[in-house]
Amino acid sequence: MTTIPAVSATRGPALDHDTAMRLAATEYGRYLAQLRSLSPEEWAAPTDCPAWDVRQMAAHNLGMAVMAASAPEMVRQNVKAQLRQRKHGGLLIDCLTGLQVEERAGMSPDEIVARYAEAGPRAARGRRSRPAWLRRAPMPDRQVVGGVAERWTWGFLFDTILTRDTWMHRMDTARATGRAPELTAGHDGALVADVVAEWAERHGSPCTLTLTGPAGGRWEFGAGGAELELDAVEFCRVVSRRAPATELLDTEVPF
Template sequence: MTDLTGTRIDDLTPLTRADARRLAVTEYERLAQQLRSLTPDDWWQPTDCTAWDVRAVAGHCVGMLSDFRSLRSMVTRVQAATRAAKAQGGEMIDAMTAMQVAEHAAATPDELVALVERRGPVAARWRTGTPRLLRRLPMQETVGGRKETWRLGYLLDTILTRDPWMHRIDIARATGRELVLTADHDGRIVADVVAEWARRHGQPCTLTLTGAAGGQFVAGDGAGEQLTLDAIEFCRILSGRAPGTGLLTQPVPF
């Protein structure tokens, strides 16, 4: 008999704007704290983002939060990245991240940390305070090799917090540093990922995620796959950083 102990995934509440702002503020704070704790050698360690070392990951994070701290900065970057992608025959997001890394390549570690500390709160306020009309704008993205349409509000509230969160994991793995995790912050991010993952695959299952950011979750009647793994590894698999099987082959954007 299937054990239905756990949170029903259908009962997980979507992120509100207040949730999104709280999570964004905390995530930028934790990113800054993590970067400030690194030794000089840590900055040059390779990461799971195979083209980037820790320093390049930090440059991307600074660039992303800087690009999404005002309408002007967002539009300027998107237009430039769109032109570059057309010229190069690639994806706009790849052109955007390459620009972010290149523009911060000469910054010192202290300068990168200072930028996160200064611009992070501004980005968190702007992202979660944008007008409803702007948030409803459609945008095209590719997930698991398939094109799909998002609303801009999903990018602003959800993806732009998952992104530095996952890169904080990348940095911790690359440097061997302890990853700061709490149930109220990281557990909320993971639960939101779980809910989206379940919506995307649409199959009944039970999921037990271990660690400070984990929990027990039930989709549908709980029949089907019975999965138990670390919460961080679960997210790494869904993001494409580690291989998965069965329902774990369903990607979720980060």
């Protein structure tokens, strides 16, 4: 049996709640617009998540939005995911996302789009309404990031991860279909900057990072370190373990 090391600190969101919820609402809208633009052939395109094509990825995103919108639905999905984990093993998050895809296996692209149009705004409202005391509370299960088990607050899930997850899958879909994603400094640049800050905090080494493209920017962390330059979306692909990485870029950031 492999023992996974753990850290004692609990990770919370870096962005303030109002900013995080503004980004969440915008991201749900952008992903919906992307889904509405897809051709029938593009729904079957393979993605950087090997088990999923574009339709299955959308089914996961729909399931996650439905979960985020409703506390009872969050409990239901997590209980079923835990049962799957006990039966089949693996990580709980993989059991949860697999459940979301499986439960929507019979949905057509049109059905997924229609339901996402309802679920996205409900998810944004549900996440915004989570009380501060809950957002500060730690989640019961540790999450494995970079081979280390760490504790998150519910706020890190609600304010950070659920938006990063949708954003990254929008980038996955753009890559799978060969379409350029909508990117702006005010929205995507803010999300990428939050990822960069967490990445730098996780590796703790001096460096200068230059990210190109509409979501990019330049950051200096300490002095005398490595100088890195790459596209902003590609940076997120690398630190999310979607692309090969070396040295500081091998520091994983959760999405």
